[in-house]
Amino acid sequence: MAKTFDHVEAFDFSQSFITAAQQIQSGEELKISIPVEGDISEEVSVVQEPGVDADVMSKVNFWQGDACALSEYAENKEGFSTYDGVVMANLLCRLPNPQACLSALPQIVNKGGVVVIVTPFTWLEEYTPKHLWLGGMNDPVSGQPMYSKDKLKEIMEANGFEKIHEEQMPLVIREHQRKYQYIISEATGWRKK
Ligand SMILES: C[S@@+](CC[C@H](N)C(=O)[O-])C[C@H]1O[C@@H](n2cnc3c(N)ncnc32)[C@H](O)[C@@H]1O
Secondary structure, eight states, X not given: OTTTSSOEEEEESOHHHHHHHHHXXXXXXXXXXXXXXXXXXXXXXXXXXXXXXXXHHTTEEEEEOOGGGHHHHHHHOTTOOOEEEEEEESOGGGOSOHHHHHHTHHHHEXXXXXXXXXXXOOOOTTTSOGGGOSSOEEOTTTOOEEOHHHHHHHHHHXXXXXXXXXXXXXXXXXXXXXXXXXXXXXXXXXXXX
């Protein structure tokens, strides 16, 4: 985002993710240990993608925050503003209240601004109480499946956004050198009317 926008506010609930991002941003080398097999691991260095130099990185402000508290930030947080672009990457189905996050978007997105939501809709009660899932269950009355992408569209349209893009976005998470999780997130783009 920092390659395209003048300024980026970037937050995550995990302080250790934020500390790691700030470490890379300050030019320090970040080393992590990755599993190879059994007890064996190896140390690797984290590097930036091409084209992300110190100048680009300096446009980002990293901080620990809660995506369910966007509304509070919009009202109270110093330096928090309204934005032309918002990216929520693989976040929605990790939130205790995804609807609270989506409902705050009209407050923080400028007219004509775009929200990109990337999510595999992996609903788990461990993260989101079932009554707050945005789909992923059968309608208790009709028994018909209620798909998350339909519910997301309904919520985003009610919040004043129109869908402008949809694509399938594969990603891979390494478990060890011979085992990977293959995930296909759905990426959708929404413009504020
Ligand atoms: C599946 S990971 C995705 C990480 C990263 N965004 C990506 O796409 O690679 C889910 C992330 O959501 C963060 N998260 C969970 N609850 C959150 C919340 N309430 N507010 C902000 N971030 C949250 C977690 O700390 C974790 O980094």
